[in-house]
Amino acid sequence: MKEFTVILYAGGNNRLSTDLSIPKALLPIGNRPLIWFSLQIIQSHPSLASSPLLILTSGQYRQILDDYLSTLNITYELIVYRQHHESTSDDQQQIQDELGTLDILRSCYSRIRTESICLISCDLFGKVNLTSLINMFRVRDASLSMLLIKTIIPSTTGKETIIQPGQKIKFTTEPEFYTVDQSTNRVTSIRLKADLDEYLPLRQNILAKYPRTIIRTDLVDAHLYLIKKSCLDIAIRSDYSSFRKEFLPKMIRQMAIDQPLEDLISTPANRTTMIRQQTTDLDDNADLSRLLEEYDCDNQEIRGGCYYSTDETQIFRVKHVLSYLEANRQASLLILSYTNEDITFKERLEQIQISSDCVIGDGHDIGKKTTIRRTIIGKNCRIEDKCKIINCVLLDNVHVKEGVTLQNSIICSRSTIGSKCEIQNSIICSNQQIEGNSKLNGETISAINHESEVYMVYDDEQ
Structure with a gap:
């Protein structure tokens, strides 16, 4: 049985060129579609490369996306999470645009046959090393592991300052506050600035349990998650629409204070242990005892929960003009690193x-x-x-x-x-x-x- 089902979200409109016949997943970066780079991330790790691949898109773009994917040497299933109608009213279009990740995942939930899921967005750009994230997920028997990346201001990346093309519309990102235990990389809370008043409260019982707690403000969510299906089961049955903004912060909080509410997460008794017992099952032929020591996993009490891994290489999400321009500037070197092809x-x-x-x-x-x-x-x-x-x-x-x-x-x-x-x-x-x-x-x-x-x-x- 495969360990992971990979779910690649490739929906949404391309708003850069205002050519709505082209989905954002096919927006060209270095003359290759944006989704190509996400597929390289998936194919770069053997555990994900051999896993079932579900690609989610809207009915409007199913054919054009399928035409491109069929030219690649990959096995995939393309799933339409909503149908496109030419006469969609403004109210209906607004409802479609407001679909959250959990709303979309419900459309493919019945096709998941594995114990764990890798959820990734098609806008992730860079050379991602997944070994550390996957090893942590396995060894800690985590309910969820997430990739966090360094906050990068696109105008200062590269060798020279980038001036934003187009009309001067200020780009701002909402600050993210991650409360983490620096000894185990366990995430105990996620807060957005909009959710806070003047202070960031820290629970006394969490500080007592995790005395090496720190607050990280230099990281952003890469939208790459490894999730136990038992955890996703609860999310799918919940009333939440957004995974990132609604379900995830509540799940992490409840797990940190040892209150496994049924409407948020599964109890530890219902989880299937995914720790590999043989050396050959671990990445890079790593020794199990060494990994247990590396991830400080000799204590069963720190198993489960939500953990994060960081990547020191330059990784960012292509989500605005500055990052799109920067991705094109880096594309030739990234393609060379993946394929040995100098374009x-x-x-x-x-x-x-x-x-x-x-x-x-x-x-x-x-x-x-x-x-x-x-x-x-x-x-x-x-x-x-x-x-x-x-x-x-x-x-x-x-x-x-x-x-x-x-x-x-x-x-x-x-x-x-x-x-x-x-x-x-x-x-x-x-x-x-x-x-x-x-x-x-x-x-x-x-x-x-x-x-x-x-x-x-x-x-x-x-």
């Missing part, structure tokens, strides 16, 4: 200067006396003579006419930039026509007026 542009073209860190898709047509640096260019793009393109992302089928200067901008699919335009720090959404000689700085050009939707790649905090 950077190597062809030498006469009277054309293209730096070695550029990625250019098939079917390109690049004119003479053009300079391209630190840029990702999609498929079937046409760039005419005497253009200068620096620090940009051009999606598929973009036409840039003669004498154009582009800097630190995102040009979405099927858009045309007129001759001698000067565009910097801007976003040109799909199917736009920019007149010649236009000068744009910090603009968002879209067929809709909801700039906040253009600014966000997507927002999934459920």
Whole structure:
């Protein structure tokens, strides 16, 4: 029997390009769909690579997502968690958009046949080392283990400061407070700033039980969880909609104070021990006694509960324009680390200067006396003579006419930039026509007026 069922959430709209025929899971990063990077994370660990894979999406995107996934050498089941209707009313659409993770998981719950679940969102980007998280989950017999990553301000990642393209909409994240036992990595509470008044209260009985309790404010949730099915059973039967904001904080609190309420979690007697008894069953052929010592697991009282693991490498979620731009800049190196394939542009073209860190898709047509640096260019793009393109992302089928200067901008699919335009720090959404000689700085050009939707790649905090 397999240990895990992997559930990959790939639903939701792509709001960067305003081309709603493309789901966010297929948003291109380094000319590869965003979901490709999540699949590499899953395939990088043998325990997950061989596990059943359920991919959740909406009915609107089922066919286009299935068309892409069928080209990959993976076995998966695509599950539609809601049907798409062309005539969806505003009220119905609002209800659909407010679906929480638990609402969505209920649609695939009957297909889970394993003792544990790995839940991951398709927006996680980076080289994730899952060995520590999975070993901790097994050795501690945890009800839940979660990956927490360092808080990264996208504008300060990389070698240089990134200026946010598009209209100046301030990006803020709600601070997260994790109360943890630093000796065992057990999480005893999760609080959001919105849930607090002026102080962060700490329960005396928790401090007595975990004297090495600290408060971490430098971590954020990566939305990658390992969950016992016995724990998920309770969540599914509950009235909660959101896993992240509603069920998880309450579950952790109840377990920390030794009050296993039936409407939140299962009791220890109902849990099946998943600790591996043979050395060969543990990752990296690790010795069981060494792992027990490493994770301080000789005491049965610290078994169960919720634990966290951190990853010191640069990992982030692609959920807004800054992180989307940064992901594209890192894409070639990450793809190289996963596949040993160097996707950077190597062809030498006469009277054309293209730096070695550029990625250019098939079917390109690049004119003479053009300079391209630190840029990702999609498929079937046409760039005419005497253009200068620096620090940009051009999606598929973009036409840039003669004498154009582009800097630190995102040009979405099927858009045309007129001759001698000067565009910097801007976003040109799909199917736009920019007149010649236009000068744009910090603009968002879209067929809709909801700039906040253009600014966000997507927002999934459920």
